[in-house]
């Protein structure tokens with residue numbers, strides 16, 4: 001039976017070795033991630049990872065559970081219908097072919113006396129939701145293009161504990177122009193890197209405020225802090241307010257670390273005073 005489960009999970013993965021992403025087409029779900037990591041996914045074929053595949057399938061199971069819950073409540077909610085997996089395409093630049101695509105999890109059409117209300121639900125399953133006190137930054141970023149394209153009346157991000165489906169947290173999210181501007185600029189910048197054949201900087205390792213100083217973590221502080229190093233702004237911030245955590249889950253970490261070491265070596269060589 002164990003083998004049958006492993007085989008089934010393996011068969012669910014879309015890991016066609018010939019699959020190539022189209023340059024300039026970005027995923028809404030990745031727009032909160034490190035620039036270098038995003039660009040790397042276009043060039044480095046993803047290898048099958050049984051652990052990650054297992055988590056993905058659990059995520060699908062949780063979504064299926066939510067769909068059943070919504071259907072069971074359809075009458076109480078005066079639910080007209082549910083559109084699962086609602087696709088969106090947001091054109092950032094027609095001429096250059098830059099766009100952001102995504103799949104919103106559930107769009108519920110609720111009928112009330114005032115007319116039809118649209119409620120958009122994005123479901124996130126996690127190993128633990130204890131620490132989640134507000135919607136995570138990259139999830140808020142992910143849903144913004146959905147809100148822009150679908151124009152729902154309300155939107156919520158629902159976190160569900162994979163270990164106990166009774167552990168649920170729901171946060172309502174409003175449209176935010178600043179976030180849309182951030183995605184717009186980022187998509188254009190990323191596409192620019194691709195067209196020039198450049199590798200973006202290791203965004204997650206750098207200060208989110210000035211983007212020029214690398215972060216140094218103080219593991220003894222409680223909560224842990226990160227300080228922006230010269231030539232950056234020198235600010236100290238909570239480690240949780242940075243994107244450094246992404247490096248721990250990054251599929252191209254070894255390659256990125258090597259690149260950073262090379263870069264540092266080159267800088268040291270440039271900075272060395274000439275011998276006379």
Ligand code: SF4
Pocket residue numbers: 034035036037202203204205246247248250251252253256257
């Ligand atoms: S290791 Fe960190 S900085 Fe480097 S690409 Fe991955 S997420 Fe970005």
